[in-house]
Amino acid sequence: MDAFTTHTGRAVPLRRSNVDTDQIIPAVWLKQVSRTGFEKGLFSAWREDPSFILNNPAYQGASILLSGPDFGTGSSREHAVWALQQYGFRVVIAARFGDIFRNNSTKMGLLPVILPAEVVERLQAAAEADPTVEITVDLAEREVRLGSESWSFEIDDYTRWRLMEGLDDIGLTLRHADDVAVYENGRQPWLPTTV
Amino acid sequence: MGRTLAEKVWEQHVVRRADGEPDLLYIDLHLIHEVTSPQAFDGLRMAGRKVRRPDLTIATEDHNVPTVLGPISDPVSRTQVETLRKNAAEFGIRLHPMGDAGQGVVHIIGPQFGLTQPGMTIVCGDSHTSTHGAFGGIAFGIGTSEVEHVLATQTLPAYRPKTMAIEVKGELPVGVTAKDLILAIIAKIGTGGGQGYIVEYRGEAIRKLSMEGRMTVCNMSIEAGARAGMIAPDETTFAYLKGRPHAPSGDAWDAAVEYWKSLRTDDDAVFDKVVEIDASTLTPFVTWGTNPGQGAPLGSAVPSPEEFADPIERSAAERALEYMGLTAGTPLNEIPVDTVFVGSCTNGRLEDLRAAADILRGRKVVTRTLIVPGSMQVKKAAEEEGLDQVFKDAGAEWREAGCSMCLGMNPDTLKPGERSASTSNRNFEGRQGKGGRTHLVSPQVAAATAVTGKLTAPAALA
Ligand code: SF4
Numbered sequence: 001m002d003a004f005t006t007h008t009g010r011a012v013p014l015r016r017s018n019v020d021t022d023q024i025i026p027a028v029w030l031k032q033v034s035r036t037g038f039e040k041g042l043f044s045a046w047r048e049d050p051s052f053i054l055n056n057p058a059y060q061g062a063s064i065l066l067s068g069p070d071f072g073t074g075s076s077r078e079h080a081v082w083a084l085q086q087y088g089f090r091v092v093i094a095a096r097f098g099d100i101f102r103n104n105s106t107k108m109g110l111l112p113v114i115l116p117a118e119v120v121e122r123l124q125a126a127a128e129a130d131p132t133v134e135i136t137v138d139l140a141e142r143e144v145r146l147g148s149e150s151w152s153f154e155i156d157d158y159t160r161w162r163l164m165e166g167l168d169d170i171g172l173t174l175r176h177a178d179d180v181a182v183y184e185n186g187r188q189p190w191l192p193t194t195v
Numbered sequence: 196m197g198r199t200l201a202e203k204v205w206e207q208h209v210v211r212r213a214d215g216e217p218d219l220l221y222i223d224l225h226l227i228h229e230v231t232s233p234q235a236f237d238g239l240r241m242a243g244r245k246v247r248r249p250d251l252t253i254a255t256e257d258h259n260v261p262t263v264l265g266p267i268s269d270p271v272s273r274t275q276v277e278t279l280r281k282n283a284a285e286f287g288i289r290l291h292p293m294g295d296a297g298q299g300v301v302h303i304i305g306p307q308f309g310l311t312q313p314g315m316t317i318v319c320g321d322s323h324t325s326t327h328g329a330f331g332g333i334a335f336g337i338g339t340s341e342v343e344h345v346l347a348t349q350t351l352p353a354y355r356p357k358t359m360a361i362e363v364k365g366e367l368p369v370g371v372t373a374k375d376l377i378l379a380i381i382a383k384i385g386t387g388g389g390q391g392y393i394v395e396y397r398g399e400a401i402r403k404l405s406m407e408g409r410m411t412v413c414n415m416s417i418e419a420g421a422r423a424g425m426i427a428p429d430e431t432t433f434a435y436l437k438g439r440p441h442a443p444s445g446d447a448w449d450a451a452v453e454y455w456k457s458l459r460t461d462d463d464a465v466f467d468k469v470v471e472i473d474a475s476t477l478t479p480f481v482t483w484g485t486n487p488g489q490g491a492p493l494g495s496a497v498p499s500p501e502e503f504a505d506p507i508e509r510s511a512a513e514r515a516l517e518y519m520g521l522t523a524g525t526p527l528n529e530i531p532v533d534t535v536f537v538g539s540c541t542n543g544r545l546e547d548l549r550a551a552a553d554i555l556r557g558r559k560v561v562t563r564t565l566i567v568p569g570s571m572q573v574k575k576a577a578e579e580e581g582l583d584q585v586f587k588d589a590g591a592e593w594r595e596a597g598c599s600m601c602l603g604m605n606p607d608t609l610k611p612g613e614r615s616a617s618t619s620n621r622n623f624e625g626r627q628g629k630g631g632r633t634h635l636v637s638p639q640v641a642a643a644t645a646v647t648g649k650l651t652a653p654a655a656l657a
Contacts, residue, residue, distance in 0.1 A: 017507045018486045022623040027604040031271040033233035033278045070387045076322040078338035096387050104338035173348045183210040190443035190451040194253040194289045
């Protein structure tokens with residue numbers, strides 16, 4: 001996972017709510033067994049509409065997605081995160097996220113930022129008025145900045161630290177393998193096995 | 196102060212707790228399917244890691260499988276299924292492949308084998324893992340990175356979600372099902388209403404549900420945004436489990452039941468949030484829009500976007516009506532349907548098939564109607580009761596087990612513009628095939644709709 005400290009980039013205003021993961025990447029794209037090539041599937045049904053915001057050349061190269069509330073609801077497919085990252089997004093800002101999507105994002109180093117709906121609306125309006133405007137997302141300061149304005153956001157200390165260090169969760173857990181072994185010895189005897 | 200059911204189960208599984216860190220949670224059962232696992236196994240291989248507990252892991256093929264006999268014709272789907280077979284063999288994981296008597300949708304086979312038991316932690320790279328919470332455990336969906344984590348460590352770092360009680364007062368009227376109840380709950384609290392919570396469904400109407408009905412309710416917890424849904428175990432739960440292949444037996448059974456009986460929310464426990472709903476006022480419920488919260492009683496009409504005070508909900512409704520090709524004010528029971536689908540992990544169990552058969556017996560369908568058992572065992576049981584013949588006599592298609600038309604990943608799909616009444620759980624744009632339009636319904640409404648060709652409540656059939 002790439003470390004994330006601070007990021008400055010242009011933003012795409014996606015004025016939709018309930019952007020479920022079936023929209024972010026439709027099921028037909030999930031048949032791949034590799035981890036790459038998912039950028040082609042990103043919003044693939046919506047991208048067929050020439051007026052869809054990602055088809056607007058003014059937003060090419062943007063790296064921050066500004067969405068309506070309830071982004072990433074629905075299916076647990078981590079492919080949604082891969083598709084966003086492989087397309088070039090580093091941050092998604094919304095008022096609410098699906099829980100599993102948010103978890104998946106932080107495992108992969110895509111930063112989900114929760115800001116009040118009015119603030120997201122303010123950022124969307126700014127990106128619509130001037131697609132070249134740059135937004136800074138500062139994880140160290142837990143702050144989003146636009147020109148002279150700034151808004152703080154919440155993220156728990158542990159996730160922030162992991163993202164800033166770019167640490168792999170599995171490696172961290174394996175340091176506690178002894179605790180796991182102790183726990184395993186005390187499990188209730190009737191619990192099922194699959195053998 | 197007392198503890199909630201969710202807190203009890205969570206605490207029982209904490210391997211390690213440290214200040215400022217998520218709890219490290221032990222996972223009792225890990226379910227695997229072909230779609231969300233290949234990259235996780237690749238990760239293990241690249242890091243030279245093994246599966247810590249293959250004996251707590253089980254795999255099935257479900258999302259990609261065709262529901263007619265024969266091989267998978269789509270080469271990409273086939274590769275994905277073959278990849279699962281290779282991975283299961285390499286890492287020593289029990290797999291139920293296509294054609295196997297134990298194969299089926301991942302959330303159907305766990306309970307069916309008796310692997311899903313009260314008080315367990317269960318995960319799967321699939322959001323409808325919440326289904327298993329019907330037995331009184333904590334069960335939730337995870338992404339592929341977490342699948343890899345569980346394979347490697349049999350644990351997950353996680354913060355305990357907040358707790359929500361959904362108190363379902365009164366009794367469900369005759370003809371109103373668990374599916375209608377959960378659709379009404381989602382419409383009430385919204386698709387984001389459960390975000391950050393484990394929901395415990397409680398109350399008289401819940402206690403009266405069969406295990407199948409409870410699974411239907413817990414299955415769609417994710418559609419209300421919740422991390423998990425659960426129901427305290429009781430005699431209904433124990434009766435369902437007794438004698439299943441992986442349920443405890445003999446003295447172990449008695450010990451287990453004694454412990455399971457402690458798995459209930461203490462009277463003085465406090466939930467972070469409580470929602471109440473009166474079951475006795477409910478009627479058959481269907482969705483009209485493109486998220487599961489956009490639903491209404493079947494006896495009502497397509498709402499007008501103006502009815503929504505919130506501008507975001509209003510624009511979502513406008514967009515949904517456009518996508519669905521619906522006009523505000525149209526009575527829901529006049530909406531014509533091209534295809535009916537009965538199946539999925541929401542409503543693909545024997546009880547669901549019986550309910551559909553009761554309506555189709557002696558009648559004819561006028562739409563393309565797919566009846567897809569959730570597992571090979573459900574299929575066998577249904578055939579032993581002659582349900583397959585009822586469906587065939589009515590003109591419906593009786594299929595092999597799989598996810599089928601629940602999602603557009605296998606050959607069972609809608610064509611652009613086609614409209615379905617579906618017993619599955621998601622009415623998202625394109626979920627059942629690009630451009631397809633989905634109305635979520637109960638098995639009873641699905642069957643009645645197949646008979647008339649319009650969204651129909653069973654009570655309206657002559
Ligand atoms: S039946 Fe549908 S919701 Fe259930 S596991 Fe399969 S695709 Fe997912």
